[in-house]
Amino acid sequence: xxxxxxxxxxxxxxxxxxxxxxxxxxSGVERISSxxxxxxxxxxxxxxxxxxxNFGGFGQQGYGYNVxxxxxxxxxxxxxxxxxxxxxxxxxNLGQAIAxxxxxxxxxxxxxxxxxxxxxxxxxxxxxxxxRMIDELEQFIKDNNVQIAALTIPKTKAAEMAELLVKYGxxxxxxxxxxxxNLPDDILIENVHLSESLMRLSYNITRYEKERLNxxxx
Amino acid sequence: xxxxxxxxxxxxxxxxxxxxxxxxxxSGVERISSxxxxxxxxxxxxxxxxxxxNFGGFGQQGYGYNVxxxxxxxxxxxxxxxxxxxxxxxxxNLGQAIAxxxxxxxxxxxxxxxxxxxxxxxxxxxxxxxxRMIDELEQFIKDNNVQIAALTIPKTKAAEMAELLVKYGxxxxxxxxxxxxNLPDDILIENVHLSESLMRLSYNITRYEKERLNxxxx
DNA sequence: AATCTATTGTTATTATTCTAACAATTTATA
DNA sequence: TATAAATTGTTAGAATAATAACAATAGATT
Numbered sequence: 001x002x003x004x005x006x007x008x009x010x011x012x013x014x015x016x017x018x019x020x021x022x023x024x025x026x027s028g029v030e031r032i033s034s035x036x037x038x039x040x041x042x043x044x045x046x047x048x049x050x051x052x053x054n055f056g057g058f059g060q061q062g063y064g065y066n067v068x069x070x071x072x073x074x075x076x077x078x079x080x081x082x083x084x085x086x087x088x089x090x091x092x093n094l095g096q097a098i099a100x101x102x103x104x105x106x107x108x109x110x111x112x113x114x115x116x117x118x119x120x121x122x123x124x125x126x127x128x129x130x131x132r133m134i135d136e137l138e139q140f141i142k143d144n145n146v147q148i149a150a151l152t153i154p155k156t157k158a159a160e161m162a163e164l165l166v167k168y169g170x171x172x173x174x175x176x177x178x179x180x181x182n183l184p185d186d187i188l189i190e191n192v193h194l195s196e197s198l199m200r201l202s203y204n205i206t207r208y209e210k211e212r213l214n215x216x217x218x
Numbered sequence: 219x220x221x222x223x224x225x226x227x228x229x230x231x232x233x234x235x236x237x238x239x240x241x242x243x244x245s246g247v248e249r250i251s252s253x254x255x256x257x258x259x260x261x262x263x264x265x266x267x268x269x270x271x272n273f274g275g276f277g278q279q280g281y282g283y284n285v286x287x288x289x290x291x292x293x294x295x296x297x298x299x300x301x302x303x304x305x306x307x308x309x310x311n312l313g314q315a316i317a318x319x320x321x322x323x324x325x326x327x328x329x330x331x332x333x334x335x336x337x338x339x340x341x342x343x344x345x346x347x348x349x350r351m352i353d354e355l356e357q358f359i360k361d362n363n364v365q366i367a368a369l370t371i372p373k374t375k376a377a378e379m380a381e382l383l384v385k386y387g388x389x390x391x392x393x394x395x396x397x398x399x400n401l402p403d404d405i406l407i408e409n410v411h412l413s414e415s416l417m418r419l420s421y422n423i424t425r426y427e428k429e430r431l432n433x434x435x436x
Numbered sequence: 437a438a439t440c441t442a443t444t445g446t447t448a449t450t451a452t453t454c455t456a457a458c459a460a461t462t463t464a465t466a
Numbered sequence: 467t468a469t470a471a472a473t474t475g476t477t478a479g480a481a482t483a484a485t486a487a488c489a490a491t492a493g494a495t496t
Contacts, residue, residue, distance in 0.1 A: 009483065011421055015414035019396070033443060045443095046485050053445060061444040062492040078417045079424030093318060097311030103396070103413060107420070147423070172423050174416065178237070178321070188426060190419035194410065195321060196233035198392065199296045201408035202325070203229055205365070205390050206297030208406060227453065251473060263473095264455050271475060279474040280462035 010051050014074055016041065017051070021071040033064035083108045085145055087170075089161060090152035091116035091124075091131045094176055098150055099126045112144045141168040148172045155179040228269050232292055234259065235269070239289040251282035301326045303363055305388075307379060308370035309334035309342075309349045312394055316368055317344045330362045335375075359386040366390045373397040 020041055024032060038045035052058050052065075058073055059065040075081055086109050088095045098104070099114055114131045121131045132140065140146070149170045153161060158177030165173065172188035175181055178195050238259055242250060256263035270276055270283075276291055277283040293299055304327050306313045316322070317332055332349045339349045350358065358364070367388045371379060376395030383391065390406035393399055396413050 007483075011418060012414075014421065015411070015417035018417065019414070035443080044485060046487095047483095049444065050446085050484080057445065059444055060492060061490070062442050062494085064443065077421065077424075079420040080417065082424065084420070084423065093311045093315030097315055098412075100311055101412070104416075107413070107416065109416065109420075148419070172419060174419055186426075188419065188422050190415055190422070192410075192412065192415050193233070194316075194319070195325070196230075196237070197408055197410050198322075198325065198327065199233035199236065199298065200229060201366070201390060201392055201406065202297040202302070202327075203232065203295065204406050204408070205302065206295075206300065208404075225453075253473080262455060264457095265453095267474065268454080268476085275475065277474055278462065279460070280464085280472050282473065 006054050010054055013051055014078060018074045021067055024067050025071055029067050031064050031066055080107050083110055084147050085110050085112045086148045086150060087113045087115060087146050088150045088152060089115045091121050092152060095152040096126050112146055113140055138168045141170060146170060148174060150174040152176045224272050228272055231269055232296060236292045239285055242285050243289055247285050249282050249284055298325050301328055302365050303328050303330045304366045304368060305330055305364050306332045306368045306370060309339050310370060313370040314344050330364055331358055356386045359388060364388060368392040370394045
């Protein structure tokens with residue numbers, strides 16, 4: 001029963017495969033070879049084949065991959081065939097942006113509730129979901145079997161809130177606060193650090209400007 | 219003048235170093251060793267030293283690193299000491315969330331304008347910046363020397379809008395649309411694919427649940 | 437039915453990234 | 467001032483990841 005550990009690099013690429021396959025499916029493509037997919041996605045065909053083979057043989061020699069089948073299988077690997085109950089903690093623009101993102105529920109993420117500290121938001125609804133106050137949190141998490149919390153509050157409050165959420169039974173946190181959360185090992189954390197993304201862009205712009213300067217010197 | 223190429227893996231870590239150093243600075247810490255930083259950040263000290271040495275020797279043997287100095291130097295490497303003019307294209311929740319993120323300007327990103335197609339948003343202001351219509355885009359980009367556009371519109375419109383932006387002179391795109399943009403090589407793209415992040419979380423939850431099941435079997 | 441072509445699954449090779457080790461050097465201590 | 471302790475910068479080695487190569491196999495063609 002020895003399942004070999006799949007590397008993070010592979011996991012990182014799976015959602016992108018899933019996206020491309022979804023698009024192919026929508027445009028009616030039935031089969032695709034690793035080579036065709038390779039040129040669309042700008043990764044090597046070799047990598048595609050090796051990535052997929054971590055999970056078993058989804059293709060057929062001489063034929064390629066059946067788009068629909070592969071899409072479904074990757075979906076299963078990613079756990080998109082199961083439902084997860086989610087709350088959003090922090091009903092600011094970012095929290096509301098997430099709440100309004102429709103494809104969400106399509107992927108099995110059911111938004112059960114939205115929470116905030118600001119009493120002026122009490123009762124306001126976003127996409128049919130009413131914003132609740134933090135004091136309802138504990139009961140709500142238990143009543144609704146909430147497994148995931150999207151954390152969209154300022155970093156100063158994030159650590160404290162994360163601990164509270166875990167105490168109340170949340171098992172995974174999708175963290176948008178600009179800080180790292182230190183939580184028990186059995187709690188899953190997926191960070192979205194927008195500021196870091198922006199800094200990488202800044203680095204690349206700077207490097208690119210420098211390169212152009214050097215080119216002009218030669 | 220042979221500057222060795224810095225690997226992407228290193229660049230990815232720089233913003234995180236920057237964040238930790240900033241926090242240390244704020245709490246008044248003056249010096250730090252790679253070992254101390256290592257235990258705070260949960261990376262190896264070896265990696266920290268090697269990463270930093272890609273850019274030159276910022277530390278001193280027997281002493282460690284001066285926090286303020288290192289912070290400043292990494293800031294320079296990331297290009298945070300220069301200003302960049304930004305527009306936000308798409309004034310939905312996500313666009314507004316970005317506009318409202320204060321630390322932004324602190325890092326040298328000056329939000330010059332916000333644009334949308336929805337005429338009902340015309341004239342509405344976000345953080346003192348008035349929302350403009352797309353027909354003003356070309357003139358605005360030229361008048362304000364806009365280099366970066368944050369693209370926060372639905373994926374169906376994203377490719378077309380990106381091409382327009384590039385045509386009008388934008389040099390870099392911070393892409394929040396759930397699609398890959400195909401643009402000329404000299405245009406920089408930094409993708410923030412939230413749906414992929416969510417799928418990774420989903421994968422990890424699924425895998426974790428499976429592991430727990432297996433443990434119970436043994 | 438036999439042969440050819442396409443294309444996977446898998447193994448081998450190469451490249452990249454990370455970690456460990458240690459000599460060089462600075463600061464602190466006696 | 468000499469010695470010990472701390473800690474970097476850098477080189478060497480180990481581990482991981484990516485690419486290339488190719489044998490196996492299915493489908494297409496004659």
